[in-house]
Amino acid sequence: MDVGIVGYGTQIPRYRIKVEEIAKVWGADAKSFKKGLNLNEKSVPAPDEDCATLAVNASRNALKRACINAMEIGAVYVGSESHPYAVKPTGTILAEALGICPYVHTADFEFACKAGTEAMFVALNLVKAGAMKYAIGVGSDTSQGAPGDALEYSAAAGAAAYVMGANNLVAELVDTHCFMTDTPDFWRREHASYPEHGGRFTGEPAYQKHVSGAVKAMLYKANMKPEDFNYIVFHQPNGKFPVREAFRLGFKEPQFKHGLLTPTLGNTYSGSSPLGLAATLDIAKPEELILLISYGSGAGSDAFIFKTTKRLPEVRDKAPLVRKQLDEYKMYLEYGTYAKFRRKILKPE
Amino acid sequence: MKVAKHWREIPERYRLEAAKCKKCNHICFPNRLICPECGAKEFETIRLSGDGKLVTFTIIRTAPIGFGDLVPYAVGVIELNEGVKLLAQIVDCNPDDLKIGDKLVAKFRRINEESKTGMIMYGYKFVPDQGI
Amino acid sequence: MRDVAIIGTGLIKWGELWEKSLRDLAVEASLNCFKDAGINKVDTISIGCMLGGIFNGQEHLASLIPDYLGQKHVPAMRLESACASGGLAVRTAFLEVASGMADYALAVGVEKMTDVSGGEATYGLAAAADQDYEAFHGITFPGLYALMAKSHINRYGTTREQLADVAVKNHHNGALNSMAQFPFAITREQVLSSVMIADPLRLMDCSPITDGAAAVMLTTVENARKLKKHPVVVISGIGLASDTIAISQRRDICKLDAVEIAAQRALKMAGKTIKDINFAEVHDCFTISEIMVMEALGIVKPGQGGPATSAGLTALDGKFPINTSGGLKSKGHPVGATGVAQICEVVTQLRGTAGKRQLPNAKVGLTQNMGGSGGSCIIHIMEVKS
Numbered sequence: 001m002d003v004g005i006v007g008y009g010t011q012i013p014r015y016r017i018k019v020e021e022i023a024k025v026w027g028a029d030a031k032s033f034k035k036g037l038n039l040n041e042k043s044v045p046a047p048d049e050d051c052a053t054l055a056v057n058a059s060r061n062a063l064k065r066a067c068i069n070a071m072e073i074g075a076v077y078v079g080s081e082s083h084p085y086a087v088k089p090t091g092t093i094l095a096e097a098l099g100i101c102p103y104v105h106t107a108d109f110e111f112a113c114k115a116g117t118e119a120m121f122v123a124l125n126l127v128k129a130g131a132m133k134y135a136i137g138v139g140s141d142t143s144q145g146a147p148g149d150a151l152e153y154s155a156a157a158g159a160a161a162y163v164m165g166a167n168n169l170v171a172e173l174v175d176t177h178c179f180m181t182d183t184p185d186f187w188r189r190e191h192a193s194y195p196e197h198g199g200r201f202t203g204e205p206a207y208q209k210h211v212s213g214a215v216k217a218m219l220y221k222a223n224m225k226p227e228d229f230n231y232i233v234f235h236q237p238n239g240k241f242p243v244r245e246a247f248r249l250g251f252k253e254p255q256f257k258h259g260l261l262t263p264t265l266g267n268t269y270s271g272s273s274p275l276g277l278a279a280t281l282d283i284a285k286p287e288e289l290i291l292l293i294s295y296g297s298g299a300g301s302d303a304f305i306f307k308t309t310k311r312l313p314e315v316r317d318k319a320p321l322v323r324k325q326l327d328e329y330k331m332y333l334e335y336g337t338y339a340k341f342r343r344k345i346l347k348p349e
Numbered sequence: 350m351k352v353a354k355h356w357r358e359i360p361e362r363y364r365l366e367a368a369k370c371k372k373c374n375h376i377c378f379p380n381r382l383i384c385p386e387c388g389a390k391e392f393e394t395i396r397l398s399g400d401g402k403l404v405t406f407t408i409i410r411t412a413p414i415g416f417g418d419l420v421p422y423a424v425g426v427i428e429l430n431e432g433v434k435l436l437a438q439i440v441d442c443n444p445d446d447l448k449i450g451d452k453l454v455a456k457f458r459r460i461n462e463e464s465k466t467g468m469i470m471y472g473y474k475f476v477p478d479q480g481i
Numbered sequence: 482m483r484d485v486a487i488i489g490t491g492l493i494k495w496g497e498l499w500e501k502s503l504r505d506l507a508v509e510a511s512l513n514c515f516k517d518a519g520i521n522k523v524d525t526i527s528i529g530c531m532l533g534g535i536f537n538g539q540e541h542l543a544s545l546i547p548d549y550l551g552q553k554h555v556p557a558m559r560l561e562s563a564c565a566s567g568g569l570a571v572r573t574a575f576l577e578v579a580s581g582m583a584d585y586a587l588a589v590g591v592e593k594m595t596d597v598s599g600g601e602a603t604y605g606l607a608a609a610a611d612q613d614y615e616a617f618h619g620i621t622f623p624g625l626y627a628l629m630a631k632s633h634i635n636r637y638g639t640t641r642e643q644l645a646d647v648a649v650k651n652h653h654n655g656a657l658n659s660m661a662q663f664p665f666a667i668t669r670e671q672v673l674s675s676v677m678i679a680d681p682l683r684l685m686d687c688s689p690i691t692d693g694a695a696a697v698m699l700t701t702v703e704n705a706r707k708l709k710k711h712p713v714v715v716i717s718g719i720g721l722a723s724d725t726i727a728i729s730q731r732r733d734i735c736k737l738d739a740v741e742i743a744a745q746r747a748l749k750m751a752g753k754t755i756k757d758i759n760f761a762e763v764h765d766c767f768t769i770s771e772i773m774v775m776e777a778l779g780i781v782k783p784g785q786g787g788p789a790t791s792a793g794l795t796a797l798d799g800k801f802p803i804n805t806s807g808g809l810k811s812k813g814h815p816v817g818a819t820g821v822a823q824i825c826e827v828v829t830q831l832r833g834t835a836g837k838r839q840l841p842n843a844k845v846g847l848t849q850n851m852g853g854s855g856g857s858c859i860i861h862i863m864e865v866k867s
Contacts, residue, residue, distance in 0.1 A: 013441075014441040014476075015441075046419075046440060046441065046458075047418040047419055047459075048419065048438075048440065048458040048459040048460070048474065049458060049459065050459055050469075052457075052459075052469075052471065053456075053457050053458050053459055053471065056457040056471075057456055057457055060457075084469055085469070093363075093471060096359055096363050096364075097363040097364065097457055097471070099363075099364050099396070328479075329479060331441075331442075331443070340418055341418070343418075354613075358613060379613070379614060385725075385730075404632075404729075404734065405628045405629075405631050405632040405635070405734055406628065406631065407620075407624050407627035407628050407630075407631060407679045407680050407681075407682075408677075408679065408680035409619065409620070409621060409624050409679050410676075410677045410678060410679065410680070411621065411623070411676075411678045411679070412619065412621070413600065413603045413604060413607065413616075413619060413621055414600040414601075414603070414604060415619075416619040419619070422619065424618060424619060424620045424624055424628075425628065426628060426728065426729045426734065427729075434729040434730065435614065435729050436611075436614060436615050436618055436620060436727065436728065436729045437618050438618055438619060444680075449631075449632075449635055460617065460618065460619075461617070461619070470617075472617075472618075
């Protein structure tokens with residue numbers, strides 16, 4: 001059975017903060033951070049936005065493109081590392097907001113930045129197994145970067161939602177693979193406000209090993225070469241890692257430039273590669289091949305090969321485009337308001 | 350702790366569910382047992398579009414408990430395309446730029462929380478309709 | 482129905498009365514009323530109080546007040562209509578006497594607002610709004626009136642200065658009232674430069690948080706005549722009306738239908754038109770409220786409330802004095818007590834004992850007491866009976 005994406009949708013918060021604004025407060029060298037991370041500004045969620053609100057708004061946009069009877073959705077899965085509750089799923093809030101209760105499966109996904117793609121993988125396979133007609137997989141995050149830490153420049157917010165089905169596809173699923181090990185590059189213990197990470201250990205043994213492992217395994221399984229793809233989307237914690245890795249694995253700039261959002265979005269964690277995929281779908285022509293490689297610390301990568309269809313351009317304009325949200329719909333904050341919005345300021349109870 | 354009350358309001362807050370009078374087609378939001386126009390007592394449930402325009406608004410600069418982080422924020426009366434009026438916050442904009450008559454669309458947002466460890470209440474807020 | 486007269490008024494100085502509890506306030510005002518009436522036992526007690534439960538954890542005032550007032554086993558009831566609770570208590574006392582159920586009826590309004598923090602006070606006051614569809618969204622009381630103000634400004638061109646002039650006029654009058662919370666004059670500039678609360682309303686457009694109480698005693702006109710203590714002031718008309726609780730559901734956001742309809746009812750009962758009324762105590766919880774009430778009562782045409790105020794129509798020496806007491810703005814606004822205190826001022830004017838605030842031509846007075854953002858309104862018309 002052909003399965004794939006029936007509709008996709010995104011939600012990026014309107015607020016932004018520039019690298020210079022953060023660097024100013026910590027007395028850091030903005031220029032070198034911008035160059036080192038290939039990052040200029042990031043999205044900031046308003047105090048009334050969280051993983052659930054972004055997931056709902058993204059999913060509603062996905063349904064606008066899917067044009068389905070939402071009551072036929074059999075499962076919704078939200079992957080995030082900033083679920084609003086530690087116990088009580090984001091998925092139930094999403095399902096109620098979409099109005100598709102009560103005959104819907106849900107449970108929340110967590111795998112650092114690849115929770116979203118795991119949710120997409122499961123949604124695709126539930127449809128493929130014939131267990132349901134449609135399933136939604138969402139990557140959504142409003143992650144925190146510790147004040148003064150390097151990750152503060154990039155920790156951003158955003159969501160991308162995918163309605164998976166077997167009919168009226170905008171992109172067919174060609175194949176999937178994965179590469180996962182137990183690697184302690186980045187984690188957050190329960191009750192800790194901010195994550196901790198292994199510094200330079202997050203590079204080669206973590207991001208690089210799993211992304212390249214997944215790419216190589218996927219290409220081998222599908223019997224394909226880097227040049228076979230029109231587009232590639234990697235997980236993008238900053239603007240440097242995915243570019244370096246892409247070149248190292250034999251890909252070229254025209255392939256990854258549309259899916260590389262981090263320079264003006266930041267790292268949206270579970271939303272990262274799903275949003276990169278959405279931005280690619282926003283501009284891809286029919287019958288083009290996309291390679292999606294996510295990465296989640298802990299660590300693992302999911303690989304997907306999609307092929308766009310004729311239906312994609314027909315429904316694209318039914319919901320907001322990623323580039324429009326990034327380029328045209330933004331308001332800048334200074335650090336004080338940003339710190340207030342992100343609840344970094346100590347207040348009395 | 351008012352969990353039951355907040356749960357009861359989910360259809361209105363999450364989905365803008367309203368009640369349409371079967372007799373005179375008047376739409377009540379929130380829903381009611383008695384139509385305020387014709388007195389009839391039978392309704393069908395409909396979902397409002399969330400598209401509308403700004404009838405009037407104010408900018409709150411002294412906020413009630415729980416809303417301090419948003420100050421200054423705009424709250425206004427919005428008339429939806431279905432003719433229904435409701436009160437809600439207008440966000441994702443500079444409140445000083447708002448004008449009576451602005452086109453707005455509804456978004457799903459966090460309204461408040463009972464406490465840092467308590468229940469989170471979600472619902473509708475409006476943003477300027479920029480066609481994006 | 483029997484004709485009803487007001488034979489006693491009782492007031493205490495209003496303000497932040499840290500040393501007085503809810504029951505203290507009610508008892509003190511009531512005792513002053515007993516003294517003024519020359520009566521020390523009543524047949525019923527009607528209590529106006531909005532937030533006894535939310536602010537003081539105290540319901541069951543129908544037991545507490547007669548108990549502490551030394552009125553053993555006297556029947557009592559509490560009336561609640563948000564900020565119109567006081568007016569409602571007076572109307573209830575009127576009905577008791579008019580129907581023959583009681584000969585002497587006490588109406589006391591009371592509110593103790595300063596035992597809670599500012600934030601808790603705001604929360605409590607929001608109970609007068611639609612809790613689930615207004616307060617839930619983060620609107621405050623000033624915010625609700627600000628919505629009306631913005632529409633009024635947009636439609637009629639009412640100016641910020643005209644709004645400020647309401648506060649200036651009321652403070653001018655309040656400076657002559659020793660019972661007022663803020664008995665001092667203010668200037669237009671002070672209003673316009675005070676901190677913004679909810680655009681366009683500033684701090685000095687808003688009535689304060691106040692502890693206070695007020696009481697009136699009612700009996701038949703026959704009994705009043707026998708007492709020979711004061712000129713006989715009768716309640717000749719009462720009108721009560723409700724409107725939608727949520728401001729978004731009002732017919733017209735620039736109008737106060739509850740006020741208009743209550744006024745029509747009161748005037749009809751009194752056999753009068755607005756032209757027969759000399760002066761009024763109105764519910765200026767916010768400066769815009771007084772302007773909109775003037776229009777709803779028909780004192781001026783719609784949209785003319787602002788210009789008329791600035792031109793002095795409603796000043797102490799104007800053609801139609803409004804809020805000679807200082808209004809809610811200067812006198813204070815202990816929510817449940819306000820409606821009763823308005824009656825006290827009108828009675829004082831009609832008796833000719835208002836001292837520096839005395840109007841030369843006080844013959845027929847009107848009180849307008851309003852709940853929430855205009856969801857309820859009660860109007861009393863009083864005059865001297867020869």
